[in-house]
Amino acid sequence: MAYVSAPAEPPFRLSMLIYDRRYRSLTFQVIVFILVMAVAWWLVDNTITNLSAMGKDFNFGFLFQRAGYDIPQTLIPYTANDTHFRAAVIGLLNTLLVSILGCIAATVLGVAVGVARLSNNWLFARLMTVYVEIFRNMPLLLWILIIYAIFTEVLPPPNAYRGDDPAASMILFDSVALTNRYTSIPTLAMTNDPGSLDLGARVTINWATISFIVAILGGLYVRRLIGNWAQSIQNATGSRPTTWWMSLAVMTIPSIILIFFFGLHLVPPELKGFNFTGGINVQNSLVALWLALTLYTGAFIAEIVRAGILAVSKGQSEAAFALGMRPKRTMNLVILPQALRVIVPPLISQYLNLMKNSSLAIAVGYMDLRGTLGGTTLNQTGRELESMVLMMATYLVLSLIISAGMNIFNSRVKLKER
């Protein structure tokens, strides 16, 4: 047998930087690193030169100067005398508000439409297809503009509610006024106001609100206990007791008690002066943006839901049928849990898109983060570099939080494989 004697480990030669697998990637990475650093340095250097040429600096001090402008709709108190920082926070809260509302509504709509598209009702399924295709294939901006235009052009101005023989009248037992500026809905008032909890920075939260939150969370907790109890009965005897009325009771009764305790009642808006007062005026810019985001994203979600359900192989439902399970059970126990794994990741990236798309608020003058920090503040202070950096960083952080949530979900539901 011929035996090839073992040569010693070859000494390092320069050519190994290219020809040896171990070193080659290192070489390449070092080159890439140097290039990237060079470009980065070049950009930063240019920026410094440009800033100093203009006599500007990079300084976030402007955030604590007086903002001086008003914002139509805020979640926490704000006046023109507040700082730009508070204005930015208002904008961020507004972004979050429309995003969260949009996500919820789009999910509901998308799931309904997605399931409807699979329905064996030919006409209904087609109608849903038309909706999906129309909304997916036209720009979101168009929908925002159209819906906003519908609001301003079709709805009556508050003036139309005036006079003895008004051209328009309030709906829902004279409690809601739809105008081309806002939707005026009744406020909640209390006869026994328990006062508010001061969270600092002029943010307060009413004790009654806290009690309701506690009551609802408590209700949810008790409902879960009831569910567990029903499950244990089922485990023991095989049949599951009816519990929906118990759940209903624990969910509603504490709240009803609280309503009476605080003397909660609705105060409908009233037309006073130029506008409706006394109610909550939800700006049309918010509603239109919300509706447009919902309809647009809903169409995408519908596709995701449909694909997710179709992705569960036919074999799964056949296996369940062969075991004697009914279609509804099969859906709940076999199809949906599997479909969700497919649906949730793209669903969350739709949420991400919706959040980012909410920056189109600019088209309707809704004051979101881009409208305040990236809009008026930027413009009034001339701090475009700082404002843009801060704004992009905020969006980035929001996105990363959402994707982190998605990753956690993915790793939790990942199917175990060999």
Added chain:
Amino acid sequence: MQVSDEVAIEINAMNKWYGTFHVLRDINLTVHRGERIVIAGPSGSGKSTLIRCINRLEEHQSGKIVVDGVELTSDIKNIDKVRSEVGMVFQHFNLFPHLTILENCTLAPIWVRKVPKRQAEETAMHYLTKVKIPDQAHKYPGQLSGGQQQRVAIARSLCMKPRIMLFDEPTSALDPEMIKEVLDTMIELAEEGMTMLCVTHEMGFAQAVANRVIFMDQGQIVEQNNPYDFFNNPQSERTKLFLSQILGH
């Protein structure tokens, strides 16, 4: 291995179409309780379709199928009754990947048969022991080998305590080493007297356990016979051709 006189499945002049494609033609078949029938035939001959008609995964359009005394019509109650009497094992196992092995086995007993969970789990463990994988009960299907998965699928069906078992090529998606373990399980089942209909190309299995081998071609039953005669003395030309191919190498 007794075959009783009692009729388990009775198929009478049954026809089925997919659209305009006549997939099953004039099928007549009587299966007695305790009988073990192997169905063979070339690909596309309608074997799977036949077996799937028996628990109404497919609808037939004419003729009659009576399972355990219950006729299969579009009456949902009858279908439910038949399905809970008839277990089915698929070529691709079709385990529920999101549930553990144990949950796979207890799901239907709990929700369909309304068996208490504890009891369902005991039954499940019993059958899992029988198919020799009690220690995998808390793993997920994806973590098992193909052979193990197919055995779980058999156990899952058995947990519903069916009186008839249908197998649709249970070993054809398996590696050669795993075929044996699944066939062993099926043989054991056969020895306990379960009524079985099995579509398979494993001729060794057919010879070992079947009472009857049915040969299908183009949607029809072309030949039925006991295994010995079927293999050694096939009557029709088609059967001969088929056997020469399948036993060729």
Added chain:
Amino acid sequence: MQVSDEVAIEINAMNKWYGTFHVLRDINLTVHRGERIVIAGPSGSGKSTLIRCINRLEEHQSGKIVVDGVELTSDIKNIDKVRSEVGMVFQHFNLFPHLTILENCTLAPIWVRKVPKRQAEETAMHYLTKVKIPDQAHKYPGQLSGGQQQRVAIARSLCMKPRIMLFDEPTSALDPEMIKEVLDTMIELAEEGMTMLCVTHEMGFAQAVANRVIFMDQGQIVEQNNPYDFFNNPQSERTKLFLSQILGH
């Protein structure tokens, strides 16, 4: 079927880990030019890994592998040299589905060996004729049966004019009807004196063509012998157990 004294592959005290899992342990193996070696062993014993180390699809961590006088280190030039001398056929064929059969066969000669296209096509047709599918040259892999695909895969490797061929369970993904045609091709190749290492469970093949059968278990070579003695007179307990399983049903 001559075996020369020249050494084709020399593996010396080779070890390989996947992370902390010691998958190949102290492998010593010398393959002479013209030798035909069959590697057998239970699933997970490291057969595929061994074979994949030989053309550096996997990196080994200690010991030495010398192929055709070229030692496999992380030097890319050596790796390229070895790979163009060593052909490999996979269990799942791994044909390129977006290229026709002919393009599959000419791709590497053209781009790696820099053979003119015309000439590469001639060579390809020559080998396709050899594996008996010259008429399929302009079809896509997806249009062929598994057996045909595997033969194309063999032809594709041959087009690089390798001096050594590695086979990793070339028939185990095939339907029973198709195994024979692939084995025939391999036997023909063996008869022409190609150096071959073949992981397979086809014991008939091993008996027919192998000079040596190597039995692996748990990452080690447990037994090597000529086929006759290997099958009829296995030495180790594990080999006996394995043979009983594989030849069992």
Added chain:
Amino acid sequence: DTLAEVKARGELNCGVNTGLAGFAAPDASGNWTGFDVAICKAVAAAVLGDPAKVKYVPTTGQTRFTALASGEVDVLARNSTWTFSRDTDLKLDFVGVNYFDGQGFMVSKDLGVTSAKELDGATVCIQTGTTTELNLADFFQANNMSYQPVNIDSNAEGEQQYMAGACDAYTTDASGLAATRAAFADPENHIILPEIISKEPLGPAVRHGDSNWGDIVRWTLYALIAAEEYGITSKNLEELAKSSQNPEVQRLLGTTDDLGAMIGLDKEWARRAIAASGNYGEIFAANIGEQTPIGLARGLNAQWTQGGLQYAMPFR
């Protein structure tokens, strides 16, 4: 050095409004006309010798200053108010005032409002990123009144909202209001309230730090104003250049002294600037004057000799 850049480029980048009738708006074939546009043309004529060598960059209230600061435009001839912080903190230099304006309110007649003081609780449409936004907040705060702002992005959108009744009042510079109102189908149904709540001196701006370029734009503007004062019009320009005995006119038109050399231009720069679209008065009359649909009176913008505020520094 902006002058060299412009010359090298052969084109002046001029920041204008995205569309405000009378001040700057593209017509159907994309030709820009208007009061602000005339400044661009004059500067281009002075610097490059051809009033057509202008690239108009439409800017919104939000993008205008950055466009200037970042060098995207060389001069911003867009109704922008000269304020302390803009002049100092934003690193702009306002070179003069081409229109003395003030912020006002427009309301529909049937609202029955005659004074801005009666607007308590009203909904007001306002362009974001403008000084009007700040003035508005200050005005209502000072008068202890409340209001609901409706933020809009462009004048076109403001008109839409206002006409649909989505706001009770529209506020912007009085000139802008007039221009907007003029374009309505029923101008008589809308009134501009008498209160002018702020001083809005509008003028072209350039980047801070390039005073030579600033000088060119400033003196081009003054050349237009002075031309009106001396009675130089686009019609009699050539004639006066030859015949005028007035030393000031001679200096301005470059027949005697070479003022242009001091700002890096040739002798006849001012002559070309005036020739581009006429003197200040002609420009005013042609774009926003009483004969136009906009119908603005000269008012504060009359020559100082006529009791107005337009006053060109002496050419000497």
Added chain:
Amino acid sequence: MSDTHAQTVSFVRETMIEASPPPEKQAGAVKWLRENLFSGPVNTALTLLAILAIWFLINHFWNWVAHSVWNANSLNECRQIIRDTWGEGSTGACWAVIRERWNQYTFGFYPMDLYWRPTMSFGLLFVALAPVLFSESRKIRRIVLAVAAVVTLASMIQLNAPTPWLIFAAIVLIGGLIISERNNSWLLVFSLLYPFLGVWWLWGGSLWGPIMVIVGPVLGYIAWKLLGRISPILASVGMIGVTLFWWLALAGRAARDAENILSLAITPVNSDRFGGFLLSTTIGIAAIAISLPLGIVLALARRSDMFLVKSLAVMFIEFIRGVPLITLLFVASLLLNYFLPPGTNFDIILRVIIMVTIFAAAYMAEVIRGGLAALPKGQYEAADALGLDYWKAQRLIILPQALKISIPGIVSTFIGMFKDTTLVTFVGLYDPLKSMSDAVRASTAWKGIYWEPYIFVGAIFFIICFGMSRYSMYLERRLQRDHR
């Protein structure tokens, strides 16, 4: 066991039964209705609901659509006509605005006598795309090219294109058609040249500019070939160095000198004249063309096992995907000049294209990464085993397959990006949707017209995007059928 055999009745079928047609109740319209619309109470309710919705829509919009006016010079005139024709108080659509301003919606403020240039560029685009997009089917290619040829030439004649250019376009279109019949991949030469020609046709000016840009890589390639004999590293550095040096230092001057020697200039058109769908398609097509290769590079980088390369790719992709496109556009319009050397100032459309491209590339990278991940490992191994190196394996084996798998994702990224071109309105460009409609409404004649422009622009977007998505579905199905 043998006793059981006694019960078996041996059966052999002697005659085969012919297939018969399905029984009658399997077909028929009534059955269809019953099965698809009224198969249960829920189903019936849904059907009624759907009918109600359709009726509501028709009821509300039918009149408006039916009362369309196509010939008028202003909105008031339109309304007058509607009132006169259909009576007081009736409403109707005034499409006259589209009829009067269609050219603005299509070409923006592009000089009217040069309309033929964008038209020609667009028509020839199909020739450039033929080898890339329609390579799958000869028939489709034939149809697309023939239609493009006829429509382009007809429109050019209509738009008074000068005769030499008309002849040129005819040669390219018909030549493309003929060449594509014989050997489609020859057209790739035109595809490679098209970007430069397209830029030249759209923006005008001297052809020497684009030529000098092309010269850069050519010189780089020569440098690479020469230095490649010495050392590959030197070759790569040399190639990049030479190309950049040419572009930055010499190209401009060379173009000017060449122009002085031999003038190849056509009337220049400024970026500020671009608007409407011309702007959208310019941005869209440019961004599509660049984002695909960029996305591939990013995807490969993200899958690389080199830590640094991978992390840089991840950071870049996640950053771009984490911020709204609007903010990137604002960066393009507000901040880009901060990052560049003092005094650089380049076209806003170019800046927007860069940002949209980067944005699309990040999404593209993720789509392609999905395609790469979906490829079975065996493909990589087979390529390795055949001795193909990394780049060859990627180019010949991996990418062709990964891109095909990713087609649906790629196309939906394209669609998304095309729709997003409307956002350029926020940096002051005249997109067809908002800015252009605002501009139209700014004129006294059309003040107050909303729905018609929106519907018109929306319909065009719908046709294009829907068409693209259908085409991708067709391709997907076709690819599934082929090779399989």
